[in-house]
Amino acid sequence: MTARTLFDKVWSAHEVVAETADTPAVLYVDLHLTHEVTSPQAFSLLKSLHLPVRRLDRTLATLDHSTPTKTEQVFGNVPIVLDAAAKQVRTMEQNSKEFGVDLFGLRDPKRGIVHIIGPELGASQPGFTIVCGDSHTSTHGAFGALAFGIGTTEVGHVFATQCLLQRKPKSFAININGRLKPGVTAKDLILAIIGKVGVSGGTGHVFEYRGDTISALSMDERMTICNMSIEAGARAGMIAPDETTFRYMKGRARAPSGAAWDAALSRWKLLVTDPDAVFDASVDIDAGALEPMITYGTNPGMVLPISGSIPQRAGDPVFDKAMAYMGFRAGEAMLGKPVDVVFIGSCTNGRLEDLEAAARILKGHKLASGVRMLVVPGSQQVKREAEAAGLAKIFQDAGAEWRESGCSMCLGMNGDLVDKGKYSVSTSNRNFEGRQGVGARTLLASPLTAAASAIAGRIADPRHLL
Numbered sequence: 001m002t003a004r005t006l007f008d009k010v011w012s013a014h015e016v017v018a019e020t021a022d023t024p025a026v027l028y029v030d031l032h033l034t035h036e037v038t039s040p041q042a043f044s045l046l047k048s049l050h051l052p053v054r055r056l057d058r059t060l061a062t063l064d065h066s067t068p069t070k071t072e073q074v075f076g077n078v079p080i081v082l083d084a085a086a087k088q089v090r091t092m093e094q095n096s097k098e099f100g101v102d103l104f105g106l107r108d109p110k111r112g113i114v115h116i117i118g119p120e121l122g123a124s125q126p127g128f129t130i131v132c133g134d135s136h137t138s139t140h141g142a143f144g145a146l147a148f149g150i151g152t153t154e155v156g157h158v159f160a161t162q163c164l165l166q167r168k169p170k171s172f173a174i175n176i177n178g179r180l181k182p183g184v185t186a187k188d189l190i191l192a193i194i195g196k197v198g199v200s201g202g203t204g205h206v207f208e209y210r211g212d213t214i215s216a217l218s219m220d221e222r223m224t225i226c227n228m229s230i231e232a233g234a235r236a237g238m239i240a241p242d243e244t245t246f247r248y249m250k251g252r253a254r255a256p257s258g259a260a261w262d263a264a265l266s267r268w269k270l271l272v273t274d275p276d277a278v279f280d281a282s283v284d285i286d287a288g289a290l291e292p293m294i295t296y297g298t299n300p301g302m303v304l305p306i307s308g309s310i311p312q313r314a315g316d317p318v319f320d321k322a323m324a325y326m327g328f329r330a331g332e333a334m335l336g337k338p339v340d341v342v343f344i345g346s347c348t349n350g351r352l353e354d355l356e357a358a359a360r361i362l363k364g365h366k367l368a369s370g371v372r373m374l375v376v377p378g379s380q381q382v383k384r385e386a387e388a389a390g391l392a393k394i395f396q397d398a399g400a401e402w403r404e405s406g407c408s409m410c411l412g413m414n415g416d417l418v419d420k421g422k423y424s425v426s427t428s429n430r431n432f433e434g435r436q437g438v439g440a441r442t443l444l445a446s447p448l449t450a451a452a453s454a455i456a457g458r459i460a461d462p463r464h465l466l
């Protein structure tokens with residue numbers, strides 16, 4: 001039998017109809033995650049065609065993108081301040097009720113960012129195909145799932161048929177070996193990968209992250225890596241499940257149990273790339289040579305080691321436009337640049353280990369004068385765990401705002417925004433123009449770098465505080 005990659009195995013197990021030169025494949029979807037922003041039109045489509053949601057047992061809904069993070073608007077009697085956000089929340093509640101979709105509502109203790117709660121509940125499983133109307137669905141690939149974002153029309157197709165029309169992408173091995181140095185995190189690693197591959201280097205491919213660096217990572221770290229696959233243009237990112245994955249899955253609310261667990265484990269252990277399998281493309285990364293990374297421009301590929309200087313790219317209009325937007329110039333050092341806002345959160349870095357890392361740096365310190373810091377847990381479960389571990393108190397004692405879960409400042413749809421012209425060190429995944437607010441200037445970094453910069457009021461190297 002031909003040697004196959006992990007991606008090949010998951011793809012072929014879900015192919016209902018194979019693709020031809022003229023037609024894409026019909027791919028079965030194991031798990032459809034949905035939220036308030038990309039579902040209204042899809043539900044309208046179902047209504048207009050008088051169709052039900054075909055597999056309610058394979059559909060999970062949450063409220064995250066435009067939900068408030070201020071406690072009084074979630075649990076108090078203060079209404080949601082933003083009209084557009086309030087309408088989206090209401091619409092999701094009505095649609096879920098009408099179609100019988102399992103929704104984690106605003107006050108549900110299981111609510112959170114869609115890419116955080118899927119794994120947390122054990123709903124995201126090895127070997128699954130997982131889709132969601134959000135680009136960072138690639139997060140779930142950390143479990144050996146084939147997970148990718150879909151458009152609003154496709155959300156409607158999956159609601160109606162539990163299938164999707166797809167062309168098969170190519171495979172791309174990201175071989176990462178070596179031990180990460182202290183202060184260098186999974187976020188730095190994925191930023192370095194994007195810097196090397198480029199923002200469109202992965203287009204048309206599915207990444208498989210491989211090597212001893214990946215094997216040594218926790219599931220939280222693996223999710224950070226897979227989350228940003230899309231920022232290198234890849235359709236998805238995958239990591240073969242192993243003992244770390246199985247330990248994470250066991251006992252979770254929606255993970256298999258009893259005899260079903262044993263059967264699942266036998267299947268999951270086969271989800272590895274065969275030794276002789278050939279990838280369509282590959283790149284090698286020496287993780288031991290990396291230092292903390294930070295972006296300087298307006299896409300995640302405009303990234304450099306924190307001690308570096310902005311490169312010269314004469315004659316590059318994209319670079320020139322980015323520098324004008326960011327208020328930076330070629331040749332400038334990143335360390336020491338002033339910081340106005342720090343955001344810890346998002347589906348990239350809103351998990352417990354991320355908050356632990358930031359708290360390790362912040363403990364016993366105060367935010368620099370004039371710095372605003374928002375810490376937004378990725379889910380209500382992460383929030384409870386962080387509070388029980390004393391992390392929330394560390395953030396509050398330092399002067400940071402501690403919020404309810406949600407996407408928050410990752411894209412600011414709920415009104416958590418960065419003001420025009422201000423610099424934000426953010427643990428999220430996109431630094432596009434206006435992503436955190438009109439004119440906001442975003443610098444992507446790890447929770448360690450973000451926390452160190454909050455204390456200094458300037459871009460700071462976290463290694464000095466460890």
Ligand code: SF4
Pocket residue numbers: 064065113114115134135136346347348406407410411428429
């Ligand atoms: S945190 Fe950001 S990237 Fe993640 S799901 Fe929310 S909006 Fe999308």
